[in-house]
Amino acid sequence: MASMNSRFPRRSGKPGGGRQLEQGLKRMAENDAAQKPLLTQTTPDMVRGLSVTELERLAGEVRELIIDTVSKHGGHLAPSLGVVELTLALLKVYDPHADRIVWDVGHQAYAYKILTGRAERFHTLRQLGGISGFPRIAESPEYDHFGVGHSSTSISAALGMALARDLGGKKHNVLSVIGDGSMTAGLAYEGLNQAGGMGLDMVVVLNDNEMSISKNVGALSLFLSRKLSGPLLTKLKREVEGFLKSVPRIGEDLLKYARRSEDSFKGLFTPGMLFQSFGFNYLGPINGHDLEELIEIFEQVRNLKGPILVHVLTKKGKGYAPAEKNPTYFHGVGCFEPETGQALKYGNCSYPSFTEVFGQTLCELARQDEKIIAITAAMPEGTGLTRFREEFPSRFVDVGICEQHAVTFAAGLASQGFRPVVAIYSTFLQRSYDQIVHDVCLQNLPVSFFLDRGGLVGEDGPTHHGVFDLSFLRHIPNLVIMAPKDEAELRLMVKTALSHNGPCAVRYPRGVGLGSPLSDGLNPMPLGQGELLREGKDALLVAIGNRVHPSLAAAERLEREDGLQVAVFNARFVKPLPEAQLMELAERFKTILLVEENVQAGGFGSAVLELLASKDMLSGRTIRQQGIPDIFVEHGSQSELRARLALNEAGIARAVREVLAPAAKL
Numbered sequence: 001m002a003s004m005n006s007r008f009p010r011r012s013g014k015p016g017g018g019r020q021l022e023q024g025l026k027r028m029a030e031n032d033a034a035q036k037p038l039l040t041q042t043t044p045d046m047v048r049g050l051s052v053t054e055l056e057r058l059a060g061e062v063r064e065l066i067i068d069t070v071s072k073h074g075g076h077l078a079p080s081l082g083v084v085e086l087t088l089a090l091l092k093v094y095d096p097h098a099d100r101i102v103w104d105v106g107h108q109a110y111a112y113k114i115l116t117g118r119a120e121r122f123h124t125l126r127q128l129g130g131i132s133g134f135p136r137i138a139e140s141p142e143y144d145h146f147g148v149g150h151s152s153t154s155i156s157a158a159l160g161m162a163l164a165r166d167l168g169g170k171k172h173n174v175l176s177v178i179g180d181g182s183m184t185a186g187l188a189y190e191g192l193n194q195a196g197g198m199g200l201d202m203v204v205v206l207n208d209n210e211m212s213i214s215k216n217v218g219a220l221s222l223f224l225s226r227k228l229s230g231p232l233l234t235k236l237k238r239e240v241e242g243f244l245k246s247v248p249r250i251g252e253d254l255l256k257y258a259r260r261s262e263d264s265f266k267g268l269f270t271p272g273m274l275f276q277s278f279g280f281n282y283l284g285p286i287n288g289h290d291l292e293e294l295i296e297i298f299e300q301v302r303n304l305k306g307p308i309l310v311h312v313l314t315k316k317g318k319g320y321a322p323a324e325k326n327p328t329y330f331h332g333v334g335c336f337e338p339e340t341g342q343a344l345k346y347g348n349c350s351y352p353s354f355t356e357v358f359g360q361t362l363c364e365l366a367r368q369d370e371k372i373i374a375i376t377a378a379m380p381e382g383t384g385l386t387r388f389r390e391e392f393p394s395r396f397v398d399v400g401i402c403e404q405h406a407v408t409f410a411a412g413l414a415s416q417g418f419r420p421v422v423a424i425y426s427t428f429l430q431r432s433y434d435q436i437v438h439d440v441c442l443q444n445l446p447v448s449f450f451l452d453r454g455g456l457v458g459e460d461g462p463t464h465h466g467v468f469d470l471s472f473l474r475h476i477p478n479l480v481i482m483a484p485k486d487e488a489e490l491r492l493m494v495k496t497a498l499s500h501n502g503p504c505a506v507r508y509p510r511g512v513g514l515g516s517p518l519s520d521g522l523n524p525m526p527l528g529q530g531e532l533l534r535e536g537k538d539a540l541l542v543a544i545g546n547r548v549h550p551s552l553a554a555a556e557r558l559e560r561e562d563g564l565q566v567a568v569f570n571a572r573f574v575k576p577l578p579e580a581q582l583m584e585l586a587e588r589f590k591t592i593l594l595v596e597e598n599v600q601a602g603g604f605g606s607a608v609l610e611l612l613a614s615k616d617m618l619s620g621r622t623i624r625q626q627g628i629p630d631i632f633v634e635h636g637s638q639s640e641l642r643a644r645l646a647l648n649e650a651g652i653a654r655a656v657r658e659v660l661a662p663a664a665k666l
């Protein structure tokens with residue numbers, strides 16, 4: 001430990017020595033306090049009372065807690081590490097109890113959670129019954145002012161809050177904190193446009209780390225600060241110079257003049273220009289890791305009127321070397337060794353994921369058909385398209401977080417004879433409903449949708465479970481809908497979708513496959529044909545997608561434990577339904593369970609019930625839907641959630657027993 005003397009400031013004979021001494025004593029007092037961790041009290045009031053030096057120390061402690069927790073349970077590490085100083089500065093200047101801070105996506109809000117009274121529970125992050133990975137009003141009505149998970153909602157929500165404030169005669173501040181990736185979505189501009197037009201007092205904090213999950217895309221990303229001195233500006237300059245030179249006689253003079261005014265030329269092309277044209281006052285770019293600068297700017301901003309955009313530059317993964325080095329991997333990460341960042345693998349499962357099998361199969365098909373174009377909305381890694389991107393760069397398009405645009409863009413390609421593939425998470429496709437109806441299906445265009453993360457996704461929770469897709473797609477005319485029971489069937493469905501001359505959707509779950517052997521050849525499946533996997537006489541399980549194998553396991557368990565003979569049918573198609581097969585089976589069984597990992601309302605089971613009702617085959621039978629009831633399912637591991645919802649082997653077996661029990665008593 002340093003000696004007391006060494007902690008005193010040097011006395012100087014110059015004027016100002018007294019001030020230096022004062023500062024030195026202050027620093028010393030802070031150093032004494034430095035022995036005690038600051039994170040023991042975690043209210044925003046405490047943060048407001050800290051000096052910049054203490055806040056810097058607190059930033060370190062918050063980072064440690066985030067890294068430690070995420071390393072054990074997984075989560076959004078790099079986004080959260082990048083905004084620790086920004087969060088501290090906001091909490092230092094604003095009062096999150098009275099003021100409204102709306103986080104976009106919310107995957108970066110871990111520091112905010114920790115510093116708004118949730119440090120003690122932070123170790124339960126994303127676990128069943130624990131705190132959510134995203135802001136949620138129900139979790140903290142005091143500090144989480146808006147629930148999030150999907151991107152680009154924060155400006156619109158903040159604008160609504162600003163109007164509510166004014167109508168209610170209140171005075172608090174309203175802020176949206178939005179990333180550069182989230183600024184690629186049209187919704188963000190709808191909000192900006194309205195906000196600039198209305199002119200209400202609100203602040204948009206643009207957290208610019210040049211990254212979406214992967215490198216950010218699109219013209220806007222070029223516009224943001226760091227790129228301006230780079231390729232875009234150079235290109236613009238070259239073009240303008242070329243033009244000036246070509247002007248006869250006075251061209252050279254004009255060029256000299258333009259060179260002299262280079263600074264103002266550069267000033268024309270700033271991000272400020274863009275946001276100012278939306279009616280915002282622009283401040284920035286600001287170093288998002290310099291607490292002093294951040295606090296100073298936000299203190300000024302707090303006193304300004306009208307819509308203001310503060311442009312903050314941050315580093316994704318800041319403060320943790322492995323995440324700084326590989327922010328894409330550490331965007332949303334599983335368990336890892338905190339010392340090295342090495343992924344921790346549990347069990348010996350080395351089966352490829354559904355995502356990988358999809359990506360690999362698509363590449364195989366794309367080698368034979370150059371009309372195949374792969375489209376992702378900012379998720380090349382998550383949807384398994386990285387290999388495709390490498391192999392077919394000119395046929396791969398990342399449109400940014402623009403799910404609606406992705407679908408209409410695909411429709412345009414399809415209308416010109418291409419075979420676009422839209423690979424997208426089920427939950428994010430919710431945004432594209434009208435485009436699927438109006439642009440794709442109404443025109444019967446051959447767009448293939450590959451819906452990854454169909455069903456329960458686990459720890460991301462209700463914003464991310466893909467449990468509505470079968471319901472919001474099933475009623476759209478012309479659309480073929482399939483769900484594979486395993487990865488081998490997925491391969492065939494990829495081929496089927498790309499062989500069908502119309503719109504198709506294939507939905508499959510998050511996670512590893514079952515190890516089912518993958519065929520070498522690829523043949524399309526006949527549409528509307530399922531398969532009877534197991535015969536029986538006591539009951540029939542009709543299952544779709546990833547609930548087929550658990551249904552089979554349940555049937556085997558029922559035979560083992562209860563001596564029951566339960567048949568299992570894999571429907572494969574939600575649309576067209578395997579009608580003839582279903583009718584034939586329904587004739588033979590009085591007890592039928594319809595099993596799916598989708599909401600019961602309007603889903604696969606509903607479709608079978610509609611079919612049976614239309615054929616007057618409901619009476620005299622007991623038919624139950626085994627799916628997700630009318631609730632939003634919380635976060636937790638997939639296996640915990642399936643157990644709770646009776647969608648695993650044990651739950652399905654129990655459901656069969658419950659249906660059969662009254663009959664057995666008669």
Ligand SMILES: Cc1ncc(C[n+]2csc(CCOP(=O)(O)OP(=O)(O)O)c2C)c(N)n1
Nearest residue numbers: 079149150151179180181182211212213378
């Ligand atoms: C509508 C929607 N599409 C896709 C996603 C998946 N997603 C979550 S965060 C993210 C990147 C966001 O980038 P940015 O806003 O810059 O935040 P950063 O992670 O860089 O902090 C994406 C694509 C989402 N949450 N919502």
Ligand SMILES: CC(=O)[C@@H](O)[C@H](O)COP(=O)(O)O
Nearest residue numbers: 105107149332382453460510
């Ligand atoms: C915040 C967000 O929307 C994504 O980062 C999402 O959490 C990724 O989910 P996966 O982990 O299933 O790819």
Ligand SMILES: [Mg+2]
Nearest residue numbers: 179180181211
């Ligand atoms: Mg970003």
